[in-house]
Amino acid sequence: MPDTSQDNPRRAAITGVATYVPDRIVTNAELARTLDTSDDWIVTRTGIRERRRGGPGETTSTMGAEAVRRLMAAKGLAPDQVDVLIVATVTPDMFFPATACLIQDQVGLQSTWGFDLSAACSGFLYALTTGAQFVASGVHRRVIVVGADLMSAIIDPLDRTTAVLFGDGAGAVLLEPAEPGFGILDFLHRVDGSGRNDLFMPAGGSLKPPSVETVVAREHFLKQNGRTVFKFAVSQMAESVERLIDRNGLKASDLAVVIPHQANQRILDATADRLGLAHDRMASVIGRYGNTTAATLPLALDDLVRAGKLERGDLAVFVAVGAGFTVGATLMRWG
Numbered sequence: 001m002p003d004t005s006q007d008n009p010r011r012a013a014i015t016g017v018a019t020y021v022p023d024r025i026v027t028n029a030e031l032a033r034t035l036d037t038s039d040d041w042i043v044t045r046t047g048i049r050e051r052r053r054g055g056p057g058e059t060t061s062t063m064g065a066e067a068v069r070r071l072m073a074a075k076g077l078a079p080d081q082v083d084v085l086i087v088a089t090v091t092p093d094m095f096f097p098a099t100a101c102l103i104q105d106q107v108g109l110q111s112t113w114g115f116d117l118s119a120a121c122s123g124f125l126y127a128l129t130t131g132a133q134f135v136a137s138g139v140h141r142r143v144i145v146v147g148a149d150l151m152s153a154i155i156d157p158l159d160r161t162t163a164v165l166f167g168d169g170a171g172a173v174l175l176e177p178a179e180p181g182f183g184i185l186d187f188l189h190r191v192d193g194s195g196r197n198d199l200f201m202p203a204g205g206s207l208k209p210p211s212v213e214t215v216v217a218r219e220h221f222l223k224q225n226g227r228t229v230f231k232f233a234v235s236q237m238a239e240s241v242e243r244l245i246d247r248n249g250l251k252a253s254d255l256a257v258v259i260p261h262q263a264n265q266r267i268l269d270a271t272a273d274r275l276g277l278a279h280d281r282m283a284s285v286i287g288r289y290g291n292t293t294a295a296t297l298p299l300a301l302d303d304l305v306r307a308g309k310l311e312r313g314d315l316a317v318f319v320a321v322g323a324g325f326t327v328g329a330t331l332m333r334w335g
C-alpha cells in the first residue's frame with residue numbers, strides 16, 4: 001500500500017538492522033607472524049586492531065543470508081513479506097548468478113526479486129538510495145538492503161600494504177515507508193572514474209580474463225594506491241557531508257552522529273576535524289572489523305543502535321568513498 005501521508009514526497013526509513021561477522025578473529029600480531037608488519041604500525045597508521053575472516057564454507061552469500069535471517073527474525077517478517085533484496089558487494093560468490101539470487105534461495109524468500117550492485121565501499125549507500133526509491137514511489141513496501149564482502153577472497157596475503165586493512169562481514173537493513181518527518185531525507189552520489197587505477201582488481205573480468213599469466217602476476221588480488229585513495233577520501237567525505245547538510249539548511253553541530261565508511265581511523269579523524277566535530281561524533285568500529293567494504297556502514301549502524309547511541313529524532317549522515325571512485329552521503333532522521 002502506498003504511503004498516503006501528508007508528508008510528501010514519500011520517504012523510506014531504515015526500520016531494522018542486523019549483522020553477521022565470522023567467528024574467527026585475526027589479530028595484528030597474527031598477521032605480523034607472516035608479514036613484515038607490526039601491531040604498532042597497523043594501529044598507529046589505521047586504527048585497526050583485529051578483523052574477521054570467514055571459515056571453510058563461508059562466502060559472501062552465506063554471510064549475507066545470515067544477516068538477512070537475523071533481520072527478519074528481529075522484525076518478525078515472514079518469508080513472503082520481502083518485496084526486493086538488493087545486495088552491494090565486490091566479492092560476489094560468482095560473477096553470476098547474482099548473490100541476491102543465492103541469498104534469496106538460502107533464506108527461502110518466497111516473493112522477492114532482487115539484484116546485485118557494484119560500487120565498492122560506497123556500495124551500501126548506492127543500494128540504500130536505490131532501495132529507498134522503490135519505497136518512496138509506493139511500488140514496494142519492504143526492501144532489504146545487504147552490504148556483504150568476503151574481502152579475504154581477494155586480498156593478497158603477501159602484500160602488507162593491503163592485507164592488514166580488510167576484513168569479512170555482512171549487514172542488512174530493512175527499508176519501509178517512513179513516518180512523517182522521519183527516514184531518509186536526502187542523498188547525494190558522485191562517480192569519478194579517473195580513480196579507476198587507484199583501487200582495483202586487474203584481472204578476472206573481460207579486460208583480462210583469467211590465465212596462467214594473470215595468476216602468476218597475482219592480478220586476481222586487490223591493488224591499491226593507498227596515499228591517493230587516502231587524500232581523495234579525506235577531501236570527499238567532508239565535502240559530501242557539508243554539501244548535503246548545507247542544502248538542507250543544517251550545520252554539522254545539528255548532527256547527532258556521522259556514520260562513515262570504515263577504512264582508516266585517520267580518515268575518520270581528519271573528516272571530523274574538517275567538519276569541526278569531536279572525534280567521538282564519528283561512529284567507529286574499525287578497530288574490531290577493519291575495512292569490510294560494503295558491510296562497514298551496517299556494522300557501524302548496528303553498533304550504534306545496540307549501544308543506544310541513536311535516539312528517535314536524531315539526525316545522522318552516512319558517508320562513504322570507494323573504488324571507482326564512488327562517493328555517497330545520506331541524511332536521515334532516525335525514528
Ligand SMILES: CC(C)(COP(=O)(O)OP(=O)(O)OC[C@H]1O[C@@H](n2cnc3c(N)ncnc32)[C@H](O)[C@@H]1OP(=O)(O)O)[C@@H](O)C(=O)NCCC(=O)NCCS
Pocket residue numbers: 036037038041042045046121160161162164199226227229230233263264267291321322323
Ligand atoms: C594504506 C594506508 C594505511 C597506508 O598508510 P600511509 O600512512 O599512507 O603509508 P604509506 O603508504 O605512505 O607507507 C608508509 C610506509 O609504510 C610501509 N608500509 C605499508 N604497509 C605497511 C604495513 N602493513 N606494515 C608496515 N609498514 C607498512 C610502506 O611500505 C611505506 O614504507 P616506505 O616509506 O619505506 O616506502 C593509507 O594510505 C590508507 O589508509 N589509505 C586509504 C585506504 C582506503 O581508504 N582504502 C579503501 C577506500 S574505500
